[in-house]
């Protein structure tokens with residue numbers, strides 16, 4: 001579906017994406033990375049909005065920057081709010097469909113169907129300025145799917161949605177992928193992507209850090225050095241256990257000595273043993289936290305490994 005060959009995009013001196021080489025087969029993929037990692041830049045390259053500064057890319061075997069017919073096969077839901085306050089959803093979506101060269105009557109009927117799919121039929125004649133954020137988001141999705149594209153590209157589609165809206169969005173995206181069509185879905189929240197697809201592309205600093213299924217990435221992370229934090233009255237009694245193994249890099253106390261941070265070179269070794277140690281030594285440990293279990297820190301870990309700074 002998509003092929004990138006050493007693609008870089010520079011904004012003057014700022015790197016948007018950096019030497020990306022990847023092949024994405026037809027299917028659903030979550031594009032995940034912290035703010036500023038290059039997700040939107042990559043999306044803009046895929047839709048031909050930008051040309052790569054270096055390298056080449058193909059989408060459905062076309063060059064997006066020069067073959068404008070490709071846009072007919074792509075539905076884009078950008079992160080930015082692009083709606084006009086005095087225009088109704090039906091007018092706006094019909095207009096967007098017409099831009100693909102589809103006749104007026106057919107465009108209107110496609111727009112109505114798409115707005116119905118996202119649950120906007122009742123409100124579609126009202127000016128969009130009166131819509132809630134969730135309604136605007138659903139209208140943007142309707143615009144993206146109305147011309148029946150083969151590949152849907154969404155930039156942060158869950159932004160501003162309440163739990164009901166999120167649930168509806170997940171259902172809609174799952175139906176889309178169940179029909180065998182392509183989906184690229186950018187987010188910086190892992191759970192949002194996990195609810196729709198198990199295939200990920202992780203980017204950071206414009207570079208691809210890892211790709212694969214959630215299981216593959218989880219096992220990669222399990223092999224990636226990380227820091228854990230143990231909390232409880234008996235954490236001091238674990239120190240001799242950590243001192244005896246060679247996969248602990250550092251330990252650090254808090255002031256009240258009931259919280260111990262441990263830097264692990266081989267996290268799986270730790271997870272294999274910790275329960276046995278606590279049971280055998282009859283310890284009271286109330287919490288096990290992974291302070292760098294959040295995605296951004298995991299990215300940092302992967303990035304260090306990518307640079308050859310970590311094993």
Ligand SMILES: Nc1ncnc2c1ncn2[C@@H]1O[C@H](COP(=O)(O)OP(=O)(O)OP(=O)(O)O)[C@@H](O)[C@H]1O
Nearest residue numbers: 011014015016033034035036037038039040041042
């Ligand atoms: N028009 C621009 N001019 C200069 N720098 C830019 C421009 N657009 C993006 N950048 C820079 O390129 C890098 C990648 O930005 P990009 O918007 O692609 O990331 P992102 O992953 O989509 O971030 P976010 O999640 O915050 O939307 C960042 O360092 C950003 O500051």
